Amino acid sequence: MRSTTAGETDQATLELRPSSRPLAVLALVVLVGGIRSGADLLWPRDRFALVVGGIGCVGMIVVLVALLVVAARDRTSGWRVRLDADGVTVRGSDTVPWCDLEAVRLRAASRGSSQRLVVFVPRPGVVLPAVPVSLPMSRAGARARSWTRRFGSPIALNPIRVGVSADEIAAAVQRLSNVPIVRA
Incomplete structure (x- = not known):
């Protein structure tokens, strides 16, 4: 029985895997916010802007690292849910x-x-x-x-x-x- 990846159609199996598109959009939003915080850090208007810019940059780095971890796990994990003639299989569990x-x-x-x-x-x-x-x-x-x-x-x-x-x-x-x- 041939299995397919998400998006392909096959009479036997549909395997659903994580898509990286939402993570890419979220990373872009975080990066734009980080650039704004970086500007506050490099060219502060006052002490408060300097503190907020520093916190924003640290936050951006933490979130981007977490997104990279999630993306790496998604890429290596394979399918999450499989639909076939036997039922629904969630990775790591018996077929329902x-x-x-x-x-x-x-x-x-x-x-x-x-x-x-x-x-x-x-x-x-x-x-x-x-x-x-x-x-x-x-x-x-x-x-x-x-x-x-x-x-x-x-x-x-x-x-x-x-x-x-x-x-x-x-x-x-x-x-x-x-x-x-x-x-x-």
């Missing part, structure tokens, strides 16, 4: 069969947002694993509880982070299973 899922819900990421999340809703009594993330000091158990409270499941995929649209993920679910797609 399609029959253990009640629905796949496409919902807004937050109030007023046009961005949609893809949420895999389990049947009552089924415990789903948390999707791994590359954030330093991230705790899977706490994240699973938080996402379950917030989204109804620990498997909530943001299409921007995996580089595949919500509609493509929904189409793969329909192709691979009989799990209903709920567009909320």
